[in-house]
Amino acid sequence: MKIYRSLDDLFESLPVVNGLSISFHHHLRNGDGVQNLILKKMNELNITKLKLYPSAIFPVHTEMLKLLQKGAIDAITTNYLNGSVAEYIAEHGLPNQLKMQTHGGRSRAIIEGETIIDIAFIAAPIVDEEGNAAGHDGPSACGSLGYAIEDSVYAKHTILITDHLVKKLEQPQIFSQHVEAILVVDSLGDRQGIVSGTTAITKDPVGLRIAANAAQLMDELGLIKEGMNFQSGAGGISLKVTEHLKNTLKARKLKAGFFSGGITQSHVNMLEDNLVNDLYDVQCFDLHAIQSLKKNPHHHAISAHDYANPANPKRVIKDLDVVILGATEIDLDFNVNVTTDSYNTIIGGSGGHSDTATDSRVSIIVTPLFKARTPIIKERVNTITTLGKNIDCLVTERGIAINPKRTDLLAKLSNTHLPIYTIETLLNKAYEYTGVPQSYDLKAQKIGVVEDRDGTIIDTLHTKKRR
Amino acid sequence: MSRSFLFIPGDVPRMIQQLEIFGADAIILDLEDSVSMTQKDEARHLVESFLRKHHYQNPLIYIRVNPIDSEEYTYDISTLQNLRIHGIVLPKASLKGIEKVAKDLPQCKIIALMETPEAFLEIAAIAKHKRVEGLLLGAEDLAQALNLERTEKSDEILYVRSQVVLTAKAFKKIAIDTPYTNLTSNEGLLEDAQKARQLGFDAKASIHPNHIDTIHQAFSPTKENIKRAKRIVAYAETHHTMRFSLDGKMVDKPIIEHAKAILDAAKRYRLD
Numbered sequence: 001m002k003i004y005r006s007l008d009d010l011f012e013s014l015p016v017v018n019g020l021s022i023s024f025h026h027h028l029r030n031g032d033g034v035q036n037l038i039l040k041k042m043n044e045l046n047i048t049k050l051k052l053y054p055s056a057i058f059p060v061h062t063e064m065l066k067l068l069q070k071g072a073i074d075a076i077t078t079n080y081l082n083g084s085v086a087e088y089i090a091e092h093g094l095p096n097q098l099k100m101q102t103h104g105g106r107s108r109a110i111i112e113g114e115t116i117i118d119i120a121f122i123a124a125p126i127v128d129e130e131g132n133a134a135g136h137d138g139p140s141a142c143g144s145l146g147y148a149i150e151d152s153v154y155a156k157h158t159i160l161i162t163d164h165l166v167k168k169l170e171q172p173q174i175f176s177q178h179v180e181a182i183l184v185v186d187s188l189g190d191r192q193g194i195v196s197g198t199t200a201i202t203k204d205p206v207g208l209r210i211a212a213n214a215a216q217l218m219d220e221l222g223l224i225k226e227g228m229n230f231q232s233g234a235g236g237i238s239l240k241v242t243e244h245l246k247n248t249l250k251a252r253k254l255k256a257g258f259f260s261g262g263i264t265q266s267h268v269n270m271l272e273d274n275l276v277n278d279l280y281d282v283q284c285f286d287l288h289a290i291q292s293l294k295k296n297p298h299h300h301a302i303s304a305h306d307y308a309n310p311a312n313p314k315r316v317i318k319d320l321d322v323v324i325l326g327a328t329e330i331d332l333d334f335n336v337n338v339t340t341d342s343y344n345t346i347i348g349g350s351g352g353h354s355d356t357a358t359d360s361r362v363s364i365i366v367t368p369l370f371k372a373r374t375p376i377i378k379e380r381v382n383t384i385t386t387l388g389k390n391i392d393c394l395v396t397e398r399g400i401a402i403n404p405k406r407t408d409l410l411a412k413l414s415n416t417h418l419p420i421y422t423i424e425t426l427l428n429k430a431y432e433y434t435g436v437p438q439s440y441d442l443k444a445q446k447i448g449v450v451e452d453r454d455g456t457i458i459d460t461l462h463t464k465k466r467r
Numbered sequence: 468m469s470r471s472f473l474f475i476p477g478d479v480p481r482m483i484q485q486l487e488i489f490g491a492d493a494i495i496l497d498l499e500d501s502v503s504m505t506q507k508d509e510a511r512h513l514v515e516s517f518l519r520k521h522h523y524q525n526p527l528i529y530i531r532v533n534p535i536d537s538e539e540y541t542y543d544i545s546t547l548q549n550l551r552i553h554g555i556v557l558p559k560a561s562l563k564g565i566e567k568v569a570k571d572l573p574q575c576k577i578i579a580l581m582e583t584p585e586a587f588l589e590i591a592a593i594a595k596h597k598r599v600e601g602l603l604l605g606a607e608d609l610a611q612a613l614n615l616e617r618t619e620k621s622d623e624i625l626y627v628r629s630q631v632v633l634t635a636k637a638f639k640k641i642a643i644d645t646p647y648t649n650l651t652s653n654e655g656l657l658e659d660a661q662k663a664r665q666l667g668f669d670a671k672a673s674i675h676p677n678h679i680d681t682i683h684q685a686f687s688p689t690k691e692n693i694k695r696a697k698r699i700v701a702y703a704e705t706h707h708t709m710r711f712s713l714d715g716k717m718v719d720k721p722i723i724e725h726a727k728a729i730l731d732a733a734k735r736y737r738l739d
Contacts, residue, residue: 203677205488206485209489398487417737
């Protein structure tokens with residue numbers, strides 16, 4: 001295995017030319033120094049017409065902004081972006097286009113050859129001298145490397161970048177046969193930004209009411225049962241729903257089957273309390289999750305392919321009973337937007353939103369009915385991230401709406417005390433407090449597309465029109 | 468009957484617009500102690516604007532006005548004319564104060580906030596007043612007036628708690644316990660609320676929305692109680708008898724009436 005100590009030496013060995021397609025993962029999140037390191041070098045070499053395939057883009061990725069301003073980036077395909085890069089693209093667009101994929105869709109596109117990656121630059125917190133890699137150890141430990149696995153296998157050139165090279169690594173996630181070279185650096189990035197610590201369970205009374213409603217809804221739908229499979233995010237409301245689930249499982253002496261997706265301390269505690277059989281971890285959200293992944297054999301690091309590739313019949317999320325998701329906007333057809341805000345600024349992206357909503361037997365959106373003076377329910381969302389046909393329930397602090405297509409769920413809830421309304425009624429309730437907001441068309445030039453997990457284009461993205 | 472009375476500062480729009488979702492049976496929009504002097508006008512304006520647009524039966528809406536001998540009270544009363552509210556909470560209650568509010572706001576019920584030693588000297592007269600709906604113990608101000616140190620166990624207020632319950636019940640009025648002020652201990656809150664329930668209080672006041680579920684837990688019939696009450700009422704109705712034995716225990720008219728009250732409460736609180 002070729003081991004480089006110098007970035008210049010590494011670049012001399014690589015076919016770095018104009019029009020290059022390169023990929024990165026986002027497991028180092030807002031502490032990522034690797035993407036900046038590589039793109040800074042590309043900038044120094046005056047490489048242009050770059051095609052970038054980062055699984056996500058965060059505010060820390062300032063070198064990408066410099067390349068954008070220079071016009072050196074032709075196209076970007078990603079699953080999530082916010083920060084200065086997102087703002088720049090929303091303002092100026094790209095020479096080619098921005099494509100927003102899902103986590104499962106990204107994996108599918110790489111494996112099926114729709115996405116061609118020339119070089120995958122993979123930040124790897126622990127690497128052995130043979131070229132095996134993992135993320136659970138080392139000074140920049142981030143846990144699972146789930147979103148980098150397909151890149152490592154299918155890129156024409158796979159480069160591991162590490163600050164912790166060891167003789168031999170047990171239980172690697174990335175295997176040496178796919179790796180061309182290793183670059184050893186002083187640091188992969190900012191430790192504080194890599195793991196943000198424990199995410200706090202909401203104490204906000206509105207968030208608590210939403211979580212209580214969601215937990216009760218799950219219970220009345222009969223979803224809390226022996227062997228249930230569950231996924232929730234790391235937001236404060238989702239964590240509170242998870243806490244309710246924990247209490248119910250404990251009280252009824254039940255045990256869940258698996259929890260999947262991004263794993264937090266809440267999930268780990270439930271594994272250690274014997275309330276769930278397995279954790280399928282595509283991404284660790286905190287230090288507890290990283291520690292657990294290292295030591296607990298029932299805490300499994302999985303790839304994006306194993307997690308959510310729609311072409312993989314054994315994908316984990318296919319067996320989900322319920323997923324708890326958020327929304328920036330949701331419309332009267334239950335389409336959900338987590339990609340842009342009401343000013344058409346790009347603020348995120350699907351990640352696994354559409355993947356899990358589509359596969360899970362029941363998908364539940366948890367959100368306040370309005371934030372500040374803006375209703376979350378719209379007549380039409382600004383951007384479709386997840387199609388309404390895949391969203392089953394909307395839970396707010398003032399009531400719950402069930403997608404009318406789910407007549408089975410409505411039938412189960414026919415005798416409930418839960419505050420069930422149509423989504424139109426919930427919208428009118430919001431208007432009672434906020435008034436009817438004036439609508440603006442803020443879309444100017446088309447700059448990209450939203451691609452669902454199977455490759456279908458479900459919406460377009462536009463630059464912001466100045467008001 | 469309300470189990471919980473939640474105080475919400477009158478000058479915080481974010482909380483006022485969410486008042487219905489906190490789950491409290493009754494809301495007390497506060498114009499008094501939680502609003503600084505510089506915010507009084509703003510609070511009155513906010514509360515008035517909100518209640519002119521939004522009307523509630525559940526939760527019941529009360530307003531805590533400023534003390535009757537303050538200038539602010541006059542402005543409060545002027546603002547509250549013709550507003551659809553269930554009642555007024557009168558701080559530093561006295562018989563004189565109750566009579567004044569009864570005259571100034573003839574449409575409103577009054578909850579007397581018992582928080583001065585003087586109030587306890589005329590507690591029976593206050594409770595007896597036809598417009599008084601209930602007595603609310605204000606232990607923090609009272610403790611200050613009595614130079615008492617408030618403790619977690621609240622033994623120091625046992626006497627006044629009992630006096631509020633006895634007097635309220637004597638005149639068939641609602642007995643409301645003082646808020647639990649420790650915002651970090653849910654276990655402490657539950658213990659305190661259960662103690663109040665054991666003493667005979669009907670409800671408990673609260674200064675934080677996150678206390679409401681726990682208060683309801685203490686002041687609602689348990690599943691076991693509801694189950695047994697259903698069996699008692701069903702047996703009495705099926706056998707047309709007011710005296711029988713169930714599970715080896717004697718059941719007679721007061722127990723049947725109590726069982727019916729539990730079922731009424733269960734229905735009201737959607738626990739059936």
